[in-house]
Amino acid sequence: MSDSDVPFYRTLGLPELRVHHPTNHFDFTRQGRRILVVGPMGSGKTGFAAQIWRDSRVVRAKDTGIPGCRTADGADLRNVFFVRSRLDSRRFSEYPADALAYRGGYEQLGTSIAEISSSFELEELVAAHPEVGTWIIDEASFYDERMAYVIQRLSSSRGLVFVLPTLILNFRNAVFNTTAQLLLEVTTDVFPLTAYCEHRSCLTDSSHTYRYYLVDGEECPALYFDPLIIVGGDRQVSDGREPNYATRCSRHHVLPGKDYTYLVLKPLGEAAAQGEGDALEEELADLKLRPDRSRLGISITEAYPGTTEREVLIRNALRVPCLAERALSFLFAEQNLISEVLLRRLVRRLQLDTDFLSRRLADNRRPVDFSQEELWTS
Ligand SMILES: [Zn+2]
Incomplete structure (x- = not known):
């Protein structure tokens, strides 16, 4: 909403109306952006990516000459491509191969989705699709450190837009890894998303990732020195050796030791x-x-x-x-x-x-x- 819209809301007879920031549709006319979409699990990062895809379908039906949409070398920002890690593919085994899955549904992207395992493969993918102007890279923090600079170079030299939905903080409330740190340094825009605290008696907006174990059915928090990376952890387990994760507010997040x-x-x-x-x-x-x-x-x-x-x-x-x-x-x-x-x-x-x-x-x-x-x- 622009400032000029506010007086209209004031005319509704409720002068003290509190006007919130809306969720804008994606702007496909601003080139060269590197947009970090950060938030804990369940905050809707992938849903945010799916909305960009839906927006692109709307704007692609419009005139081709809209200023800003097309880069100097012919890429169109309205062409959106979704990239995810090959390591993640088993998480989506129950969906169609071209599905961008998020909580509550999925979008089928046809040929505009691919899996990669390194920044080198991203460079090959981008070179193979010169017409694509907007690249969504899911969990960009999980790749090699080179990824941050590949993204920076491609967006500043060609005007491409990168959208990076990713976890930035680990269960210790520290920046996840060096790649996440470098992404923070090269990013131009940040969309911070939050989720409800998962504690049963709390509705606070939260952004902490809490790691815990279930031992004899009881919640046991991970200690600070717990291994930094534990591969897996997508579904709840009661093994005691394998972690569970929840999103918690600072009051309900504990990290002993x-x-x-x-x-x-x-x-x-x-x-x-x-x-x-x-x-x-x-x-x-x-x-x-x-x-x-x-x-x-x-x-x-x-x-x-x-x-x-x-x-x-x-x-x-x-x-x-x-x-x-x-x-x-x-x-x-x-x-x-x-x-x-x-x-x-x-x-x-x-x-x-x-x-x-x-x-x-x-x-x-x-x-x-x-x-x-x-x-x-x-
Ligand atoms: Zn809470």
């Missing part, structure tokens, strides 16, 4: 890297066998006596299985503090869950094969 991670766990890893590994081994043994008596458990039970619903929830974090494996994954794959030799020694001495650990390390791009452990036994 951040202070412990930096006060205790990381220094233990640093000491182990210097050859003083006994204290780390002791803490990992406690995390595995008696988490309540680990330094983590003591810090949590002291800080949260369990007198409120929130404190009980936070204490549930100690019931999540494989705490020692998670702590080791943090020190090895994320902090790069302990060597593979030390990792294997600790896994062997503490009889840790190698199936769980090898999957989490692979998720975080530090794969370790524990299947032939005897070769490493010295």
